[in-house]
Amino acid sequence: MRLHVADHPLVAHKLSVLRDKDTPSPVFRQLVEELVTLLAYEATREVRTVEIEVQTPVAVTTGTHLAEPRPLVVPILRAGLGMLEGMTRLLPTAEVGFLGLQRDEETLQAITYANRLPDDLSGRQCFVLDPMLATGGTLIASIDYLFERGARDVTCICLLAAPEGLALVEKHVGDRADVNVVVAAVDERLDEKAYIVPGLGDAGDRLYGLV
Numbered sequence: 001m002r003l004h005v006a007d008h009p010l011v012a013h014k015l016s017v018l019r020d021k022d023t024p025s026p027v028f029r030q031l032v033e034e035l036v037t038l039l040a041y042e043a044t045r046e047v048r049t050v051e052i053e054v055q056t057p058v059a060v061t062t063g064t065h066l067a068e069p070r071p072l073v074v075p076i077l078r079a080g081l082g083m084l085e086g087m088t089r090l091l092p093t094a095e096v097g098f099l100g101l102q103r104d105e106e107t108l109q110a111i112t113y114a115n116r117l118p119d120d121l122s123g124r125q126c127f128v129l130d131p132m133l134a135t136g137g138t139l140i141a142s143i144d145y146l147f148e149r150g151a152r153d154v155t156c157i158c159l160l161a162a163p164e165g166l167a168l169v170e171k172h173v174g175d176r177a178d179v180n181v182v183v184a185a186v187d188e189r190l191d192e193k194a195y196i197v198p199g200l201g202d203a204g205d206r207l208y209g210l211v
C-alpha cells in the first residue's frame with residue numbers, strides 16, 4: 001500500500017473549518033467537495049493516458065487523452081456521496097459505481113446493503129471515495145469487492161484516517177503497489193466508539209443532517 005498525505009495550506013485550512021462542530025451542513029458539503037478536488041489532483045497523478053494528435057488553429061501537435069477503459073469512481077454510501085461531485089468535476093468522463101456500506105456501531109463490522117458495481121472491472125483503474133477511514137473495515141471490504149471483479153488498481157481518497165485503520169488496511173493488502181491511499185490528514189487515534197480523534201464527528205450526519 002502506498003500512502004500519500006496531502007501537505008498543502010489550502011487543504012489544512014479547509015479541513016480545520018470542516019472539523020469545527022459549528023460548521024453547518026451546507027458549508028460542510030461545499031468544503032468536502034473542494035477538498036476532494038484538491039486531493040483528486042494528487043490521486044489521479046498515475047491515471048492512464050494515451051497520446052493523440054491534435055490539430056490546433058496553427059499546427060498539428062501531440063496531446064493526451066485518458067485511456068480506455070475509463071476510470072471507475074466508487075463513492076461509499078452514504079458519506080462518500082458527498083465527495084462525488086468534487087471528483088467528477090476533475091474526471092468528468094469517469095464511470096461511477098456505487099457501494100453502500102454501513103458500520104454496525106456495536107460490532108464495528110461493515111455491512112453491505114448496496115452493490116451497483118460493473119461485473120467486470122478487468123483493467124480498470126478505480127477511485128474509492130469515503131471521507132473517514134476509522135477501523136479500516138469499510139475500506140478493506142470495498143477494496144476486496146473491486147479486486148474480486150478484476151480491478152487493475154485501487155486508489156482510495158479519504159479526508160481523515162486513523163493510524164489504527166491505516167495499519168489494518170496495510171496489513172490486509174501488504175506491500176502491493178496497486179493500492180494507494182490519499183488522505184488530507186492522519187489523526188491521532190480512535191476513541192472507545194471507534195470514532196476518529198480529533199476527527200470531525202460522523203461525516204454522514206454532518207453532510208446530510210440526519211441523527
Ligand SMILES: O=P(O)(O)OC[C@H]1O[C@H](OP(=O)(O)OP(=O)(O)O)[C@H](O)[C@@H]1O
Nearest residue numbers: 078079102103133134135136137138204
Ligand atoms: O473504517 P470504519 O471503522 O469501517 O468506518 C468508516 C466508515 O464509517 C462511516 O460510514 P457509516 O458506517 O457511518 O455510514 P454512513 O456513511 O451511512 O454514515 C464512514 O463514512 C466510513 O464509511
Ligand SMILES: O=c1cc[nH]c(=O)[nH]1
Nearest residue numbers: 134195196201202203
Ligand atoms: O470518526 C468517524 C468514524 C467513523 N465514521 C465517521 O463518520 N466518523
Ligand SMILES: [Mg+2]
Nearest residue numbers: 202203204205
Ligand atoms: Mg455515518
